[in-house]
Amino acid sequence: MTAIESTFKKRAQAAVANKTLKAAIERTASTAEKKRAIAIAELPDFSNMRSCAKRIKDHVIANLDHYLETFERNAVASGAKVHWARTAEEASHIAVDICKMAKAKRVTRSKSMLGEEIGLPHALELAGIECVETDLAEHIVQLAGERPSHIVWPAMHKSREEIFSLFKSKHEKPPVSEEIADLVLSARRDLRQKFLTADVGISGANFLIADTGAVCVVTNEGNAELTTTPPKVHIVTAGIEKLVPSIEHAFVLLRLLVRSATGADITQYTTFHCGPKRPNDADGPEEFHIILVDNGRTQMLADGMEEMLRCIRCGACMNHCVVYRQVGGHAYGGTYPGPMGAVLTPVFDGLKQSRDLPHACTLNGRCAEVCPVGIPLPTLLRQLRSRSWRSGYEPWLTKANVSVWAQFAKRPKLYHAVSKIASKVIRLFQKNGRIRWMPLAGNWTRHRDLPAPASRSFMQLQRSRHKENGS
Amino acid sequence: MSLARKQIMGNISVALAHREKADEHSIDQEAVKLLTSFEPELPGLSIADVVEAFYTRTSGPKVGASITRISSMEELIDTVAGVLSEKGLVNKIALQPDRALVDLDWGQSGFQLGKEVDDGVVVGIARWGIAETGSLVFHSASDMPVLFNFLPSFHIVAVRASTIVPYLESYANAANIAGDPTPRNVCLVTGASGTTDIEGVLVTGAHGPRELHIILIDDTNQIVGTYDEN
Ligand code: SF4
Numbered sequence: 001m002t003a004i005e006s007t008f009k010k011r012a013q014a015a016v017a018n019k020t021l022k023a024a025i026e027r028t029a030s031t032a033e034k035k036r037a038i039a040i041a042e043l044p045d046f047s048n049m050r051s052c053a054k055r056i057k058d059h060v061i062a063n064l065d066h067y068l069e070t071f072e073r074n075a076v077a078s079g080a081k082v083h084w085a086r087t088a089e090e091a092s093h094i095a096v097d098i099c100k101m102a103k104a105k106r107v108t109r110s111k112s113m114l115g116e117e118i119g120l121p122h123a124l125e126l127a128g129i130e131c132v133e134t135d136l137a138e139h140i141v142q143l144a145g146e147r148p149s150h151i152v153w154p155a156m157h158k159s160r161e162e163i164f165s166l167f168k169s170k171h172e173k174p175p176v177s178e179e180i181a182d183l184v185l186s187a188r189r190d191l192r193q194k195f196l197t198a199d200v201g202i203s204g205a206n207f208l209i210a211d212t213g214a215v216c217v218v219t220n221e222g223n224a225e226l227t228t229t230p231p232k233v234h235i236v237t238a239g240i241e242k243l244v245p246s247i248e249h250a251f252v253l254l255r256l257l258v259r260s261a262t263g264a265d266i267t268q269y270t271t272f273h274c275g276p277k278r279p280n281d282a283d284g285p286e287e288f289h290i291i292l293v294d295n296g297r298t299q300m301l302a303d304g305m306e307e308m309l310r311c312i313r314c315g316a317c318m319n320h321c322v323v324y325r326q327v328g329g330h331a332y333g334g335t336y337p338g339p340m341g342a343v344l345t346p347v348f349d350g351l352k353q354s355r356d357l358p359h360a361c362t363l364n365g366r367c368a369e370v371c372p373v374g375i376p377l378p379t380l381l382r383q384l385r386s387r388s389w390r391s392g393y394e395p396w397l398t399k400a401n402v403s404v405w406a407q408f409a410k411r412p413k414l415y416h417a418v419s420k421i422a423s424k425v426i427r428l429f430q431k432n433g434r435i436r437w438m439p440l441a442g443n444w445t446r447h448r449d450l451p452a453p454a455s456r457s458f459m460q461l462q463r464s465r466h467k468e469n470g471s
Numbered sequence: 472m473s474l475a476r477k478q479i480m481g482n483i484s485v486a487l488a489h490r491e492k493a494d495e496h497s498i499d500q501e502a503v504k505l506l507t508s509f510e511p512e513l514p515g516l517s518i519a520d521v522v523e524a525f526y527t528r529t530s531g532p533k534v535g536a537s538i539t540r541i542s543s544m545e546e547l548i549d550t551v552a553g554v555l556s557e558k559g560l561v562n563k564i565a566l567q568p569d570r571a572l573v574d575l576d577w578g579q580s581g582f583q584l585g586k587e588v589d590d591g592v593v594v595g596i597a598r599w600g601i602a603e604t605g606s607l608v609f610h611s612a613s614d615m616p617v618l619f620n621f622l623p624s625f626h627i628v629a630v631r632a633s634t635i636v637p638y639l640e641s642y643a644n645a646a647n648i649a650g651d652p653t654p655r656n657v658c659l660v661t662g663a664s665g666t667t668d669i670e671g672v673l674v675t676g677a678h679g680p681r682e683l684h685i686i687l688i689d690d691t692n693q694i695v696g697t698y699d700e701n
Contacts, residue, residue: 028671044515056505062490063498065483078655084476136677137668153668160670184666184674191678192589212653222621222664222679229617229656240479245502251639252506255514262667265514265533266604269620269679270659278655282568282616294475298482306486 008356011331021157025328028156032319035263036370043259053256054374056249057310060241061301067210067243068292074213078275080288085118088348091293092123095202095235098289099129102233104199110217110224111135112204113151113313114237117335117348118293120202132194134223136187143170149329151336152261152315157328191223201228201285205238206257206312207250208290214274215290216250218258218267225271234273234285240292241309247272253312256372260314296347308343308380310373317367317377323360332357339367339377346384355393358384416459423453506640513638514603521602522632522691528605529685534662535675536605536683544571544629544688548580551594551627554684560592560625567595569614572629588616593623597660598651600635600687601642604661607685608642611656620660626680628660632691 015021040046060067072082085091099107107129109115121142124131133142137155141148143166148154155163160178167186168174175186203224207216215236217224228234244250258264277284300308318324318338329337334345334354342357358381367377388394408415429438430452437445444450456464493501518524530538541550555562563583566572572594577584585591595615597607607628611617620626636645664679675681 024670031671042514044513052505052508059501059505062487063493064487065480066495066498068480068483084473084479086475086478090475134678135668136666140668153671155668156671158669163669180669180672181674183669184677188676188678195678196589214657220664221666221668221677223677225617225621225658226678229621245499245505247643248506248640249502251643254639266606266659266661268660268662268665270606270661272657274653274655274657276655280613281611281655282613283618284611284655292479294479294482298479298486301483302486 008331008333008354008360011333012327012360015327015331020159021328022326024157024159025325028150028153029319029325032152032262032315036260036316036319037263039259039263039265049252049256050372050374053253053372054310056244056252057312057373060243060245061306061309064240064243064301067245068240071208071210071213071243072292074211075275075290076213078213078288079278080213080275080290083289083291085291085293085295088118088293088295091118091237091291091295092120094291095120095237096123096127096129098233098235098287099124099200100127102200102287104129104233106130106132106194106198107200107202108132108134108195108198108227108231109138109202110204110219110227111138111154112202112237113148113335114204114239114293115202116148118237118295120237132191132198134191134195134227135219136184136221136223139187139191140166143167147330148335149337150315150318151313157330195223195226196230198227198231200233200235201231202235202237203228205236205242205290207244207253208238208242209247209250209272210243211246212272212274214247214272216247216254216270216272218254218270220262220264220268222269225269228273228285229283232285233287233289234276236273236288236290237293238290240294240297241311253373257312257314260316260370260372300347304383305343305347305380307375308340308347310375311340311344312373313340314372316370316372317375320366320370322362322364322366327360332360339381340375343377343380343384351384351388351391352393355384355388358382358388416457419457423457427452427455513640516602516637521637522635522687522689524602524637525600525605525635526687528602531605534605536662536685538685538687540687540689542689544575547572547629547686547688548575548577548582550686552580552582554627554686555592558625564592564594564627565619565623567593567615567619569596571596588619588622590622590624592625592627593619594627595619595629597628597630598634599642599645600630601637601639601659602635603638604659606639606659606661608646609656609658609660610651610654611658612654617656617658620658621664621679623680624676625682625684626660626663627684627686629686629688632687632689 075082083094121131133139140155149157163183164178171186171190175182203217205215206218258266276288317340321338324338332341334341336344345354345357361381363378365378429435433452434449516524529536539550565585565588598610599608636642663675663683664677665675666677667673
């Protein structure tokens with residue numbers, strides 16, 4: 001067993017035992033689930049809209065080189081500077097270098113999962129540059145010294161009481177009560193001055209618009225524009241899969257993104273940034289940098305995982321995942337949790353280290369059902385499982401169990417004979433059809449009863465039915 | 472060309488080696504086709520008239536703005552005064568430096584025009600309105616500072632009925648037809664700033680304006696967008 005594997009199990013176990021965490025996850029995820037259902041039901045034809053979104057993404061991925069070149073050409077023409085990064089380290093390095101060139105002391109950052117993925121907050125800290133997270137949830141997570149637990153609601157694991165005591169100890173003018181409005185006000189007060197005094201603003205991108213070279217960012221709080229407008233320098237970090245041909249294509253995806261994420265029809269602020277401040281503009285950054293990040297994406301393209309490149313980071317798959325809702329985001333141990341994280345983390349951290357994630361799935365298919373770009377997440381997870389098996393990453397005990405089972409499965413007569421005996425033995429432990437304890441089943445019966453096997457198996461029933469029918 | 476760029480592009484062409492590489496023109500055509508096949512699936516607009524649909528949408532629960540309708544620009548000053556007094560606010564505002572607003576005689580009506588945008592009241596004018604989402608569209612320029620949409624506590628926005636279009640896509644189209652230069656910054660504002668980051672509860676005034684009031688100017692004799700009920 002690898003070290004990470006045992007810590008994943010430990011993390012998951014600790015999370016399951018944590019009742020407050022469970023309540024916090026349930027509160028936000030179930031609201032998101034309900035709101036999404038209403039928003040999707042209001043659409044004339046979700047499945048058609050989804051297949052259109054899927055086709056747009058597939059078209060871009062199939063012509064990725066063309067769209068990257070077009071985007072770069074148009075972005076450069078608008079006055080932007082385009083940088084390319086093969087790895088997370090390279091991307092962070094480029095961003096930190098730009099900050100250093102600008103002699104930045106303070107940097108504001110609006111929420112971007114890619115920024116987390118490339119370890120940008122940490123890289124800035126190492127360089128001695130103050131990095132202020134401006135999204136409310138990211139601000140909470142930063143003050144608490146934690147990591148985001150959800151890609152849309154990074155602080156969903158925290159209660160208002162916890163946030164109150166956090167703000168009380170960290171804000172200059174602390175909140176007056178535990179009322180959520182007071183907490184929001186306290187963060188607004190704390191961050192306003194920081195917005196206006198930052199040297200560099202860093203954002204992610206929801207879409208890169210190829211035919212204009214613009215970058216689209218959506219928020220509900222308005223923190224992205226406050227992050228990127230006042231400072232002299234705006235840096236965008238974006239994965240190369242974020243491209244769309246035009247603003248019209250972005251609108252198609254935007255409709256699905258917002259409905260799938262929060263159940264709203266559009267975010268309060270949807271902004272397209274195109275290059276630096278122009279000569280007559282009233283405000284805006286003097287420098288506009290775009291860092292295009294690969295970090296495993298071309299590898300996914302080569303490895304038959306290109307469907308994952310359609311992901312628009314809406315978070316619906318985790319809101320609808322039975323495993324995520326039990327263990328929460330932190331248990332996954334990577335930047336991205338839930339079903340999409342279970343596919344992505346093995347790409348970023350290596351399958352050997354994270355082979356447990358593709359297994360942390362019941363394959364119930366809910367994620368694929370709700371995914372607005374039709375990513376077959378269970379299929380991708382199964383692919384990773386078999387890759388892990390073929391690469392010999394599975395622990396010896398699993399391998400031994402499976403090969404023993406295979407010996408039986410290949411011999412139906414033997415299989416039925418043995419299972420008949422086994423079910424008889426198991427039934428010895430039953431009481432009123434339930435089993436409360438049984439040797440070797442402690443891990444199961446500690447938390448719940450095991451239903452006793454039926455006295456006759458399905459095959460036996462079938463056989464006797466056939467006899468009765470005389471066939 | 473940077474080494475990183477070369478390698479990324481190299482990886483892509485290796486990974487996509489199986490495909491038949493199309494020329495630029497056919498890629499563009501395919502991209503356009505993706506949109507036309509989608510057209511009938513736009514979300515329904517419940518009201519046949521685009522301006523009515525915009526009005527219903529912005530004043531409804533999804534956008535949560537307040538809205539007043541007036542019949543001409545001349546009524547704007549009095550309307551703003553009315554909105555402010557209803558909120559118990561004094562007539563101290565910052566004006567978006569757009570000619571249509573600046574040329575009005577605010578001083579005459581006892582307004583104090585200031586430069587203080589931070590946490591104050593801003594009166595602005597949107598370039599376009601979108602009925603589908605109830606969005607106001609702003610194009611950054613010398614007369615449209617981006618921060619005017621984000622720094623105030625109370626945001627009052629005028630929008631002309633003639634600039635209201637049915638769908639998100641129709642905005643892109645209308646801006647094209649009207650010959651709007653591609654601005655550095657396009658911002659779609661839909662309601663006041665809000666957050667659900669703490670316990671999933673919606674609170675407005677997260678970082679940007681706490682409230683949005685829209686003043687719809689009915690100049691509909693020159694409608695830009697066309698609209699079919701769907
Ligand atoms: S995999 Fe699909 S559902 Fe999950 S975040 Fe990505 S787009 Fe959303």
